[in-house]
Structures are given as C-alpha cells and as structure tokens.
Amino acid sequence: MLEDLILTVLMTSVPLVYAATGELIVERSGVLNLGVEGMMLMGAVSAFGIAMVSGSLVLGVIAGGLAGMLTAALFGILVLGFATNQVATGLALTIFGAGLSGLLGAPLIGHAIEGLPVLRIPFLSELPTVGKLVFSHDLMAYGAVILVAAVAYFLKRTRAGLVLRAIGDNHDSAHALGYSVLGVRFMAVLFGGLMAGFGGAYLPLMLTPHWAEGMTAGRGWIALALVVFASWMPWRVLVGALIFGGITIMQLAGQARGWTIPSQFLSMLPYLATIVVLVLISRNREFSLANSPACLGRAFHAGK
C-alpha cells in the first residue's frame, strides 16, 4: 500500500523533472523562459495527437518534444534575435501556447488511448519493494533519471557545459573570449523546449491518457519554482520534484485517511521552502556565485 503511494509520487514527479531540468539548462545559460506552461501544453497536445493518429507512443513522445522545441524556438528568436524582454516574452509564450494547444486539440477531445506500458526489468522487478519501486516503470520515467545524470555530467564535466555556465555567469567576458553567446543560448532554449515538450507529453500519454484543454493546470509554473528550489543543481531537481510530488500526494492520501489540515497550507510549503532555499544560497556568496547564473534574465547583444 505504501509502495503504491510512493509509486504514485514517482509518477507525478516525472513531468516536473523533465520540464525543470530543461529550464535549468536555459537558466544556466542566463535566460529566463517563463513560458514553460505554454511549451508543456504544446508538447502534451502534439504527443497525444500524434500517438492517437499513428498508434505509436514513441512517435507521440518525439512529437511532443519537437512541438515544445518549436514553441521554444519562437521564444528564442524573439528574446535572442530581437532582444525582447524575457519576462514579457515568456508570459506571452504561455498565453500563445495555451491558445494554440487548445485550438489544435479541439478535434482530439473525447478520445482515449492506451498509455505507455510499464517496463518491468526482468528478475530485478521481482524483488520485494525495490522491484516495484525501482524496476517497474515506463520508459519515460527511467529516461528522467538518465536525463538528470546526463545534464549533471554535462554541466560539470564537459567543456560545452563549462561554456554554457560561463555564458550564464558573465556573457560579456564569454563573448570577449570568442564564444557565441546567442548561439549557445539559443541551443539551451531549444533544449529547454524539448524537455518541456517531453514533460508535457507524459501527461496525456501516461498520467491520464486523454487530452483536455489546459491539462497542465499550472505544472509548468511548478517546474519554474523547482529550478530555483534546486538552486540550479540537476540532482536537486530530482529531489525537489519528489518533494513537490510527495506533498501533492500526501494531501490526497491524508484526506482519504481523514486528516483535516487545510490543504492550502500544505500546498504553500514547497513555495515557501523555495524562498528559504533562495535566501540560504544567496547569502552564502561563494555558493551563490558557484551556482546561480549571474546574468539570469539580462539581454545580451554584441558590442554593448
């Protein structure tokens, strides 16, 4: 019974991990894209539509990622090419994505599909408890963990990761060193879109296999909070997503058992915790310099 609850927590965290890890890369490059919700919705509707028409969930996932990426490209062109304000453009992207996904999704309403199958890893999934919790998931859930590991490795161990961080911390000197600030940022934005699209795809393919208008219901905004809560560290995104997901499920499970704490206060906890984390990392100057991208949200153009 507890295993099943934990399994639910894991599943509800998966889309958050994708979207937040993508946004983490975007923010590490110094760009703030508030349009995660819009990109997730585009990912969700495209994934469901393609999966329904083609009958292939894999194609659905790919379509979801690509749709998120295309939506992000729009943001990238405006913010990087035209140096528009990132906050305003991100908000506009959310309005746009919500609208367009609703429009595209209208013919999909009222249809259901088979969700992603669970891949039980032979032998290991037979183990008590661990077998169920660790070795019995769908492909995208395993993918989320691999993604976090890859991003952590990328940021810490690769040259490209170093360049990305350098650009996020000080775009002027990175530019002086000859790196293409806008080029790298555009790639980061596309990656963020791809991941938001994957995260969105998980909702109609796995969590609840149908499409509903606006079905992300604010999860894109939670992903944004999660990046900060994780203080821009990939592994902490994983932990944070489990905490956010855990609190959501705890409220529901607590109610079913007759708890009477107002759910609103439990729901507030992750956001308050995020602020506390932010204060703790910001007052520690060394830590804050090491992790939080100093150029976050600031426009760059050569020759400034």
Place this chain on the structure above:
Amino acid sequence: MISLTPRKEIPLTLTLMTPLVAIALTLVVGAAIFGILGYDPLAALYQFFIAPVSRPYQVADLFVKACPLIIIASGLVFAYRANVWNIGAEGQLILGAMAAGFVALTWPNLPGPVMMPAMIIAGMLGGLAWGMIPALLKTRFNTNEILVSLMLTYVAVLFIDWTVRGPWRDPMSFGFPLTPMYADAALISRVELPGIGRLGQLHWGVAGALIFALAAWFMLSRSILGFQVKVMGDAPRAGRFAGFSPAMVTIMVMGISGGAAGLAGMVEVSANIGQLQPDISFGYGFTAIIVAFLARLNPLAVIIAGLVVALAELGGDSAQIALAMPKVVTGVFKGILLFMLLAGETFNRYHVTFSLPHRARMQGDSDA
C-alpha cells in the same frame, strides 16, 4: 542572423510608427489564421477591433477592463525602470484586495467618507507589504526578486483560497466560497453624470486609474525619486557616485509597484465584484507586465497599451458571440499581437540588420 546596434536617439516618428506597423502585421497574420480556420477574415477583425467599441457603453467597458491593468502597470514601470524585476504583481494585487476586504468586512458600518479612504490605504498597504518581502530579501540577502515575487504569488493565491473557504466565508452562503457582500459604503460607485446618467459600467476607479497613471508619469519625469530610479536603472555606477542608495531605490520601487497592485485589487473588488471569492484577478498582475513593456515603461503610454490589451480581450468575447469563434483562437491571436509588439519595440531601440550567418558573426566580433 539578426544583428542589433543600439540607437543613440530614437526618432519620434519611429516611436509612433513601430507599434502601428506591429499591429498592422498582426492584422495580416491574424487575418490569414482566421481565413485558414474558415472565418471571414474581415468580419473576424471587425469583431476583434471595432465591434467591442462600436457603442458608447462598450467604450466604457473597455476602460473598466483596462482599469486594473493601467494601475498595476503604472506602478511596475517604476520597478522596471530601476532594473528591479517585480513579477509578483498578481500576488500583491490579491493581498491588497484582502487587506481592503478585511476593512470592509470587519467594520461594515463605517461611514462612506471613512470607509473608502481606509480601504484604499489598506489595499495599498497590503500590496506594499507583499512587495516588501522580495525587496527586503533582495537588499538584505541578495536574493533574486524575480523568483521570490513569483513564489509569493503562488502563496497569495492559496492564501485567499483558504481565507474565503475558511474563516471569512459568509455563513449564509451555503458553503460556497464567498465572503459576505460589502456594505454600500465599501463599493465604488458607477459614474453618473447630471443630465446624462450612467456611462455603461464606468466606475470612479477608472478615473482613479487615469489619475494614478498621470501621477506616475509626473513622478517619474519630474521628481527626484523618478530621477534616482532612472539613474539607478540606466547607470547604477553613476547613481552610487551621486550618493543614491541602491537598497533604498529597490525598496521604494517595490513599494510603489506593490502598492499599485494592491490598489488595483481593492478597486477591482469594490467596483466590480463586491465581495471576496477565490478568483478575483484572472491574471491581471501578469498581463500588466506585458502592458508595461508594450508601453516602453512610460506611464502615459501605459494607458494606451492597457486599452489595446483590454480590447483584444473584449474582442475575443465579441468574436465568440458574433462568429462562434472559440476562445482559444483569441489566445493565439493575443499571443501573436504581443509577440509583434514586443519585436516591434526592438526596431525602436536598435538598428536591426539581417544577414547571412557567417557575416553576422564577423560583424558581431568586430563590434566587440
């Protein structure tokens, strides 16, 4: 590739032209989309831009819809001019509405001349207090105000939800999440001119919003505070040399923008709803951010930008009623309009040249 060179001076004609060109482009793209979706493009554009203001009472509605946007954006202009990124106006609006609601519900028998000022002050203080949290955390601990103000918006949404479902719920509401209705003295009345009567739903809060925007413009362009704000935003180093305190400026602008959002919350509830409920704002705090940028951070232009954005909203409704066009089309159209206006702004600030990738890169390098 696109390369940008900042303009030294912005010619006035350009300032006026770019939004018009952006709107014209939106019309073309919008017409194409409407056409593809099977609507008569001209009829659709008519419904979006002309029909919502074709009758006098509708013009009044437009101002009513734009009212909270104008108030909030006028305040946000201060913050953004000073490079302080308050994006939590939505939460500040909610706290302002709650503080004003507290006055209205706790002392329902206050006479009008006391009630209204008390609610206005409470509303501004509520928003201000919520804005002070990111401000103080920024000045004290160097936290990022974008993120803190955003987090506090989530908290505010949950807080009002709990309040109206719990302690402030009207015992006579059969369990529905509504507070009691405000007393008449706590309601902002409709504008009623002698000999003419009411002008649609136009209420005195709209007059307040226009005065507020004018006052903001005056403060920004004529007062010492406005000067400080602009200096700290454009040239922080020069500002410090001049003896301005960045912390003080941060606190001032967060206070002004938070207070403005709180005021907007108070006005919206007192003029249009008359009681607190879980949803009182519908995203005005976020939309106002876009309005502030469309207005190029100029409070006078905020009035126009607020009206344009409000028009797109009303146009969506009239297109639904007249053409059965789904609401989602409005979202797409609004998104395109905002993208165009934001991109148009770039042509204003920069010389924009388009070129082949490798040439642009070389140019970029030589610029540095």
Place this chain on the structure above:
Amino acid sequence: MKHLLKGIAVGLAALAVSTGAAMAEPLKVGFLYLGTPGDHGWTYAHELARQKVEAHFGDKVETTFVENVPEGPDAARVTRELANTGHDIIFGTSFGFMDPMLKVSKDFPEVKFEHITGYKRSANMATGNIRFYEGRYVQGIVAGMMTKTNKIGYIAPFPIPEAYQGLNAFAIGMREANPDAEIMVIWANTWEDPVKEADAAKVLVAQGADVMAQHTDTPAMLQIAEKAGLHGFGQASDMKKFAPNAQLFSSVNDWSHYYIEKIQQVMDGTWSTGEGPDHWAGNTWKGMADDYLVLSAFENMPADVKAAAEKAAAKIEGGYNIFTGPIKDNKGNVVVKAGEALNDGTLWSDIFFYAEGIQGEMPG
C-alpha cells in the same frame, strides 16, 4: 458630452429596434459556459443540450454560446453583451455566475435570465438544477454490492451543498446494500484537473479502494480504474469510451428538457420565475423521473447487482425521498429523525454532515 449623449440615445434606439424585431425573427438564446465543451464533462453536457435545443426548435431559435467565462466581472460583462445583442433568454451554467447575472438582470427587465445551480432569484431571473444526488444513491447501492475490499473511493469537488447531497445519498445507498462498506473521500478542490483527479484515484487505489465514484468532471479517474482492473462511475456525460471495462454506469446530465421547457414558455409568453411564498418553489429542480438525470446502461456487473440497480432507479423515479429519516452521521448522531425528511430547502442548509459509512472529518 453632447455627442456621447447622442451616441447613447442611438444605441438605445438600436436596442429597442432589435428587441421589437425579435418577435418576427427567431428567438435568440444565449448560453454562458464556465469551461469549454471540450471538458467532456459539465460544459460538454450543456453543449449537447444546446444542440438538442437547436434540433428541437429548428429555425425558431438562434443560439449563441460564450465559453471559458471567468466567474467574476467578466461574467457580468458577457451577460450584458448577450442582453445588448438582442438575446431574449440567457442561461448561465455555473454557480459563480449567480451574482453577476443577478446584477445584470435588474438592468434588462425585458430579458429572461436562467441561472443553473444557484439560489438567488429576481423578477426576471429564475434558477434551475438537476437532482444529481438521485443517481449517486443508485451508484451507492451498486458500489456496496460490487466491492470486495469494502473500501469505496470518492473524489469530491468543493464542500458545497451539491457535493454533500451527492456524497450522503451515495453513502445511504451503499449502506443499504452493504452495512460494512466504508467511503474514503478526497476533496480535490477542483472541478476539472485531470492529472490531480488521476493522482487522487491512484491514492484511493493504493489505500485499497476497489470501486470509485467521482463528482469531478474528467474521465481521469475511470481511466485509472480501467488500468487497475477496478470499477467506477462516470460523471455528467457517458464515459464508457474511456473505460469500457471499468465503467458500471454514468450519471448523465440532460439539460435539454429544462432548456426546451423554458424556451417554449418564453415563446408562449408563459415564462415566470415560479417564485411563490415558499422560497424554494422558484427553483426548477428535477431528476430521474423527468429525464433531467439519465443513468447510462448498467454494465460490467453481475445480474443481481443490475437488478438491484434497476429496482433502486425505479424506486426513485416513483418519487422516493432518499433523505428520509432516520439518518445518522458517521459518529452515530441522528441528523434526520425518523418520520422526517429533508426537503428542497433543508437539502441546502442542513446537508452539512457525513452520513454513516463515510470515513473521517468534514473539511473546514
């Protein structure tokens, strides 16, 4: 100012002309939707009813709907807009439109307003509702007979009278069929959030529920039941497509009877708010007997359960009051005495209790 004055006069004249002309032209009917017909739940049911209205009256009516109307000042504006564009009768299909519509109704005495699920009426604003709880009583009986774990999951929306009516009717039916069964309630605090509903359903399954009911609007819960090989009930519209093996039946809202009745009354000039000395008489509140609420086919259940469900449905259609005493709450206190029953008024005010069989404490 003079121009403005003139403008208003012209506007009013145009309005007068349009209402005058409406006599010869089709009756204009407006609908305000809270969500979109794409929710496949609440708003979808209203949309189906609107289409039936068009099919029934043909050229005699012209219908308009506005979707995604927020519950606040925008609702007032849209209502006013519909009134100004010559709509003769306007249906508002969400509780939150109550006060905005009430305000507007006073400015347009010629226009008829119909508010769904509310309790405030005016000279030209009537209210209507469906006795949703009747279907839940039948659900309770089926759930009580179907459960093997004696644990039933129930996803509730907000703690409002309609939700308590449904929950308690369900509990009463369930306990009639199975005195050992218990209900675990989760208040989702939403009408429509598929992911949250799915999460709630998974939590209920994890806690041992093998039959689930919902008062929220999406098919998410049924899809979870389908995947887990369990059973559940659909809400507002027939959700069989989403869970062919899990759905026992859906309580389907059919608003068309109400709409057609009211529109016909406007055409005949007999429309009224029905308000009498007894405040509650003004509320048109009908259920299974009048086909306002329709139960979809009973499926995926053994013959004896099906027979019991059919019997219960017939009993209700025969006028049985589910809330007939004695009714005890879950702490053993008598809330409705023997020989008494809740009526259309007290079903709103005295319904705030957890009937026997519901676990836990009420929220708030």
